[in-house]
Amino acid sequence: MKFSTTCTASWKVLRQSKDNRYKLTSFDLQLFNGEKTEEATPKRRQESRKKGQVAKSNEINSVFVILAAFCTLKFLGDHAYTQLTGFMKTTLSSLATPDFTFQSVQLIYVKAVVVLLKTVLPVLFVIMIIAVMINFMQVGAMFSTEVIMPKFSKLNPISGFQRLFSKRSLVELAKSIFKVCIIGYFIYRFAVLQTGDIPKLINMEIIDSVALAASLVIDLAFQIIAVMMILAIFDYIYQWWEHNQSIKMSKQEVKEEFKQTEGNPQIKSKIKEKQRAIAMRRMMQEIPKADVVVTNPTHLAIALKYEKNMSAPVVLAKGQDFIAERIKQVARENKVVVVENKPLARALYPVVEIGDVVPPELYQAVAEVLAYVYRLKKRLS
Template sequence: MAEKRFPATPKKRQEARKKGQILKSQELTSAVMLLAIVGLLKMWLPNVFQRLANIFTYTANFSGDWNLQSLWKVVIDISWQCLLILAPVFAAALVVAFAVNILQTGPVFITEPMIPKFSRMNPVEGAKRMFGLKALVNLVKSLFKVLVIGYFLIDIIRKNMDVFPALQGAEVGQSVIFLSGLLFEMAWKIALAFLVIAFADFLYQWWDYEKNLRMSQEEIKEEYKQTEGDPLIKGQIKKRQRMMAMRRMMEDLKQADVVITNPTHYAVALKYDTAKYPAPYVVAKGQNEIALRIRAVAEENNIVIMENKPLARSLYSQVELGQVVPGELYKAVAEVLAFVFRLNKKRRSYSA
C-alpha cells in the first residue's frame, strides 16, 4: 500500500465532510457545557432555594382533603415548579452545546452516517475499535477525569476537615450555604480542569482527522484525472480544438486583404472591413510551418503578400486573432493597405 504522506486536497475534505468525517471534539462541548451550567447555577441557586422552600411550604400547608383528585393537583403543581427550576439549566445546556458544535464544525446537515452499514456489524472491525488507538485515548481521558474529580474532592475534604464536625451545631441554612459554597468551588475547579483536557483532546482530534485524510501520490493523481480528465484524452481534445481553429483561420484567411511576412518565420493576414471594425484586424497569424501554410493559401487565393520584418513581428506579438491593430502600428498598416488597394485597383484595370 502506498504511503499516505500528502495533506488532503479540498475535494477530499469536501467528500469527507459529506460522509460525516468532521473535525470535532465532544470533550470540548461537554467541558464548555459544564462550565456554563456551573456559572448559571451560581446565579440561579437563590431562586432554586426559594422555589424549593415554596414547594415544602405548599405541601406542608395543604389544607384540602387527600384524595386522588387533590393528589393529582399537588403532583401537577410540584412538577410545574420543578420544571421552572430545571428549564433554564436545560435551555442553557442546549444552547451552549449547539453553539460549540456550530463553532467547531460549521453548519452541516449529513444523512449518510445514518444509513445502515453491515460493515459496522463486523466483529473484526468492532475489535479494532475496542482495542485501537482511539479506544486507548478515550480510556486515558476517562482516567484523567476520575483523577481530577478525586483530587479536588480529597483537597476540599482535607482543607475543611476541622470545619465539618462544627456543622453539627450549625443551623440548616448555614450548613447548606457552606456546603453549597464548597460544592461550587469544587465544580469550578473541575470544570476548568475538564476544559484543559478538552483542549488537549481537540488537538488530538485535529491530528487524527488530518492523519486519516492524508493521501498518497496515486490518490492525488487519480483525483486529478477525475477532476481534470485523463491527460491523454484531454490532449486529444486540445489537438482537435487546435485543428478546428486552424481550419477556421484558414477559411477566414481567404477573405484577407494582405499577408505581411518576415518573410518565412512570421506571417500575419489583415482584413479591413469598415462594416465590422473601424480599423484593420487580424484574420490569421502564425510562425514557421503555419506561416508557410498562410503564404501558400494566400498565393492560391491571389492575396497580396508583402515582406515587412518589423511590422510582421510586432503584429504577431501584439495582436491576437480577431483583434484590431493597435494605434502605434496603425500608420504602418495604413501605408501597407493603401499600397495593396492601389495594387488591386491596377490589377482590376488590367484585367478589364
C-alpha cells in the same frame, strides 16, 4: 537483501552500467505500497465532512456544558431555593388540613410540575444553547445522515474486537483513567482541606448549612472544570492531528483524484490538439477573404482585411514559423497579396489576436500597405 513494503524511503539498488561499473538507482516505494503520506486534498476533506468525519473533541463539549450548568446554578440558586421552599411549605400545610381530597393531590402534582419547570428549564436551556454553540464553533454548520445509517459491518464480531483494541480506543481509555484520577485527587484534596468545616454543618441552621454546602460543591466543581479545560485543549489538538492523519492520501490516490477532477492529461491533450486543428482550419478558411498578408518574411505572417464599413482593418489570421508558411501558401493559392514588411509584422504580431482590429498607433503603417495593395490590384486589373 530484504524487501520491506512498509519502508517509506527510497529503495536503492546497484545497477550495472554499460561501462561495467555499478551505480545506485532509487525507486520510490510509495508507488508500490500505497502508503498515505500526502496531505488530504480539498475534495477529500469535503467528502470526509459529508460522511461526518471531522476534527471534533467531545471533551470540549463536556467541559463547557458542565461549566454552563454550574454557572447557571450559581446565579439562579436563590431563585430555585425560593421556588422549592415555597412549594414545600404550601404542600406540607395543605396535607394537615381536614379537607384534603383527591383534587388536592392533583393540584399538588400540577404545582410540582410548574416548580420543576421553573427551576430546571433555565438550566437545560442554557446547556442546550452552549452545546450548540460549541459544536458550531468546532465543526461549523454540518448535517450528515451517513453517521446514523445502519452498517452491517458493525455487527461483525471480529471488526468489533479490532475496534475494541484500536489506537483510538486505547487513547479514550487513557483519557478516561486520567480524568478519574484527576477528579478523585481533587475530591480527596477537597475533603482533606474541609475536614474542619464539614462538621460545623451539624450545628448550623438548615438554610445556612445548605448554602455553605452548595458553595463548597460549586468551588470544587470549578476547580475540576479548570483542570478538565486544559485536558480538553490537548484533546482537541490530538483530535485535529488524528483526523488529518486519517484522511491522508497516497500518491496514487492524489493522481487518481486529479484525473477525476481535472480529467486525464492524455485525453485533455488530445482534446486541445483537436481544438487547435479546428481553429487552424477555420483560420485558413478566412485567409482567402484577406486583402493582404504582412510577413517578416520567414517567421511571421498576419492576414488583414479592410472594408469601408469597418472602423479599422481586422486580423483574419496570424502565425509564426510553420503556420506562417502555411498562411503564405494559402494566400498565394487564392491570389492574396503577400507583402514583406519586417517592422510592421514585428509590431503587429504581439499586440493583436485573431478577430482584433489594428491598434491606432499602427493605422498609418497599415494604411500605407493597403494603399500599395490597392494600387497593385488596380494596375493588374
